[in-house]
Amino acid sequence: NAGVTQTPKFQVLKTGQSMTLQCAQDMNHNSMYWYRQDPGMGLRLIYYSASEGTTDKGEVPNGYNVSRLNKREFSLRLESAAPSQTSVYFCASSAKDSAHSGNTIYFGEGSWLTVV
Amino acid sequence: GDSVTQMEGPVTLSEEAFLTINCTYTATGYPSLFWYVQYPGEGLQLLLKATKADDKGSNKGFEATYRKETTSFHLEKGSVQVSDSAVYFCALTPYSGAGSYQLTFGKGTKLSVIP
Numbered sequence: 001n002a003g004v005t006q007t008p009k010f011q012v013l014k015t016g017q018s019m020t021l022q023c024a025q026d027m028n029h030n031s032m033y034w035y036r037q038d039p040g041m042g043l044r045l046i047y048y049s050a051s052e053g054t055t056d057k058g059e060v061p062n063g064y065n066v067s068r069l070n071k072r073e074f075s076l077r078l079e080s081a082a083p084s085q086t087s088v089y090f091c092a093s094s095a096k097d098s099a100h101s102g103n104t105i106y107f108g109e110g111s112w113l114t115v116v
Numbered sequence: 117g118d119s120v121t122q123m124e125g126p127v128t129l130s131e132e133a134f135l136t137i138n139c140t141y142t143a144t145g146y147p148s149l150f151w152y153v154q155y156p157g158e159g160l161q162l163l164l165k166a167t168k169a170d171d172k173g174s175n176k177g178f179e180a181t182y183r184k185e186t187t188s189f190h191l192e193k194g195s196v197q198v199s200d201s202a203v204y205f206c207a208l209t210p211y212s213g214a215g216s217y218q219l220t221f222g223k224g225t226k227l228s229v230i231p
Binding site: 004033040041042043044045048058090092103104105106107108109110 | 150152158159160161162165205209218219221222223224
């Protein structure tokens with residue numbers, strides 16, 4: 001009953017360091033997402049992958065890259081971390097089985113990232 | 117573009133009080149509407165959803181009705197409990213087409229229920 005699993009849960013980085021957040025889902029979902037959550041801003045979409053082999057920019061993609069490694073896994077990479085990237089990051093997934101938009105999106109438990 | 121506006125928090129209520137969290141949206145066509153809840157230290161969980169006008173979503177004593185005429189999806193609960201303390205997010209997905217599976221979130225409303 002794992003759902004969406006993301007690692008690490010907590011990370012402290014120095015400015016300029018790089019790191020990768022890992023995400024995996026076991027629900028056979030086609031679509032996966034990375035969001036960031038900041039106080040007073042709600043959740044904002046960084047990148048998404050509509051299906052295996054495709055990735056697209058969301059609302060706030062600058063400073064990030066993603067890889068859809070296979071249907072299960074979708075990683076988020078910070079190449080050169082900046083203090084502005086201090087945030088809580090959520091991976092999510094959804095089944096996209098029709099054009100109707102009622103698909104539920106399932107979230108991981110979050111990764112708390114601090115850049116000093 | 118699409119947007120969601122929900123009431124500013126924080127909201128503090130006594131146990132067994134009535135809860136309303138207002139949510140209005142701007143979108144073309146007929147979006148699907150959602151309420152997500154985030155308990156402290158956890159990820160977001162779907163609370164309820166409605167996919168067409170006049171639909172009522174309900175779960176765990178919470179309800180929200182999709183009102184197309186007022187572009188609203190207000191969350192209500194008749195009697196809150198301490199365990200309902202969390203941050204509540206209103207969200208929508210577009211009707212169809214590219215990006216129809218992407219959520220647009222409101223900024224969240226923090227609810228604190230005191231005994």
